[in-house]
Amino acid sequence: MFRESLPKQQASMFDALWLMPAKMQERLLTSWADTFRQEVFARIPENLFAPLFSEIDSRPNAPINIIMGGEILKGGFGWTDEELAERLEFDLLTRHALGLDEVGQEAPTMRTFYNLRRRVREYAERNGQNLYSDVFASVTDEQLAKFALKTNWQRMDSTQLLSNIAQMNRLELVIATLQKGVRALPPTPKKKWEEEQEAYLSKPAQNICYRLKNEAVEPHLHAVGELLLQLLPQLVDNQADPTVVEVVQRVINDQYQIEADQPIRLKPAKEVRANSVQSPHDPEATYRHKHEQGYQGYVVNLSETCDPTNKVQLITSVQTAANCVDDGQLLADTLDDLAEREVAIDEATVDGGYNGATSEAACRRRKVKLRPTTLRGGQTKEGVFGWDAYDWTLDESGQPVQVSCPQGKRASVQTGSKKGRFLARFDADSCAAGPFFQKECRVQSRRRGPTLNVTLRLIQVAGLRQGMSADNAAVRANVESTVHAFKHPFTGGKLRVRGLIRAHMMACGSVLMVNLRRLHDYLQPNSANELGRQANSTDSSLVLPLNFLFRRGLSHFLAFFPGFQFAPNRNTFTATGRFLPAVGCR
Secondary structure, three states: OOOOOEEOOOOOOOEHHHHOOHHHHHHHHOOHHHHHHHHOHHHOOHHHHHHHOOOOOOOOOOOHHHHHHHHHHHHHHOOOHHHHHHHHHHOHHHHHHOOOOEOOOOOOOHHHHHHHHHHHHHHHHHHOOOHHHHHHHHHHHHHHHHOOOOOOEEEEEEEEEEOOOOOOOHHHHHHHHHHHHHHOOOHHHHHHHHHHOHHHHOOOHHHHHHOOOHHHHHHHHHHHHHHHHHHHHHHHHOOOOHHHHHHHHHHHHHHEEOOOOOOOEEOOHHHOOOOOOOOOOOOOOEEEEEOOEEEEEEEEEEEEEOOOOOOOOOEEEEEEEEOOOOHHHHHHHHHHHHHHOOOOOOEEEEOHHHOOHHHHHHHHHHOOEEEEOOOOOOOOOOOOOOHHHOEEEEOOOOOEEEEEOOOOOEEEEEEOOOOOEEEEEOOHHHHHHOOOOOOOOOOEEEOOEEEEEEEHHHHHHHHHHHOOOHHHHHHHHOHHHHHHHHHOOOHHHEOOOOOHHHHHHHHHHHHHHHHHHHHHHHHHHHHHHHHHHHHHOOOHHHHHHHHHHHHOOOHHHHHHOOOOEEEEEOOEEEOOOOOOOOOEEO
C-alpha cells in the first residue's frame, strides 16, 4: 500500500542538531546538505511512485523521499551501495540532507533500495516511463520557476558513458553467450550440456581464450556458432527466460551468416554493425568509435540554460540512449521532452554533431533556432563561392522563393524537375557583365540563361552557416565543464550498473546533484545572511535562559508549553516558527 510521507510540523527534542555547538549548527545549516534538503529533497514528488504499490490495505511503503534522495546522492557522488548504507547510518550531512534528524531514527535498508529500483525498472519496461526521469523533471521545473530562470536559450552537448561490462573479443562474446544460454536451461538438459561441452562451459570465457593462438580462433568461432544454433531451439522449447533467448538470437544474427542448406559462415568484422551485442550481460550496450577511441555503452545528452541574465544556469533535460544514436536524434528527443514539460526554448547552441535532417526538422517543428558552432560536411573548394554566400529568402514552410547572389543580383526560385531541387534563373545581360560569372560564382551558363541549380538540403545548410558566429562558440564552450561535472562521479566515465534503464537512473541522480551544487554556490551568501537575520530577530531575553536549560538537559520541559516550538537556529529556541523546511517523516 502506498502512503505519502507526512509533513513534519516541528523538530523533535531528540534531533541531532540540538546536541551541536552553535558553530557546528551554523556550518550544517549553510552546508550543501541543507541546500539539498530544501531544493531537492523537499521537492521529490512521492505520489509518482504510487503505481508501484498495491492498492489494497497492506503494509505501507518506506519513505519514498528518503529512498529517492539517497539514490540521487548515490549518483551524484558516485557511491557504491555499501558507501550509501554507511553514510545513511553515520554521516551527519547525509542524514540531515534526507531529513533523518533524530539520533535513533533508522534509515531504509539496502534491500528496500533494491526493491524500489527493481520495481522502477519493471515499470519502465512495461510502460516505457522511467520514474527517475519524472522526478528529475518535477524537481528541476520547480527550481526553474523559483529562481525565475530564462530557458529560451539553451546549449547542448553529449558524452559517452561506459557500461559495467568487460571488453570482449568475438570469441569471448560467443562463448559467454553460450554459457549464459546453458545456465538458463532446466537442470536435466543443463547437466547434459555441461558434460558434453565441458571445454566451453567449465571456465570463464576469458580464461578459455587467453592461451589460444590467432590461427586457432576462427575454428572455435565456427564451433561455438554451431552450438548456439543447437542451443536456441532448446531454449525456446524449455520456455527459458525470453531475454536470454533474445540475446542468443541476436548474437547469432550479429556474428554469423545463416543460409538454408549451407554451413554456418562467420561474418567479416567490418560487416558487424555498431548496434550488435557487446556483452550478453548487457545486451542494450552498443559500440561507437569516436575521437579515435572505442566506447561500449551509452550516450547521454545534456541541455542547460545559457541566458546571460540568469543568476545561475541549470541543466533542464537529460537523455540517455544507446551510443550509436546520432546527436541529431538526441536533440529532437530533448525538444520533445521540453515541450511536454512546457519548458520554453527558442534557440539551441550546439556543436557540429547536431546538424542533420532529423534535428533540423525537429527545430522547424518546434520553432527553435539552431545555432551550431561548426557543421559536418566538406568545405567549399578554393576559388568558388560557398552556398552560404548566397542570400536565400524562404516562405513559412521553409521553401526557397528568392535568392540574391554575392554581387547583389536577385532572382526568383522555382521548383526543379526532381523532388527537392530548385532553379533560379538570373538576367543574362547583368550576369555576363559580372566579373565573377563562370569563375567564383556557382551560376552556370545554360540554354535558357544563367541558372543556379541547388537542392533544398544545401539551402538549409547554407542558412545554418550564415547563423554561425564566434559568440556561439564562446557560449557553447561552457557546456564542456557541465559534462565534466556530470561524469566526475563515474571514474573513467564507467558506470557501476548495466542496462539502459539503470544507466539513465544514475544519469538523473548525477544531473540533479550538478544543479544542486550550482544552486548551493548561488545561495550560500543569502543562506548565511538569512541565518543571521533569524538569529538577530530572536528575543534576546529568552536566548540565554533557554540555552542554559537546554545545556542542562531540561529542554523536554518546554514540550509541555504549546506556545513554544523547537527551532534549531544558533542553538536557540524561538516562538516565531521553524527555520528548517518541513520534511517527510514516519
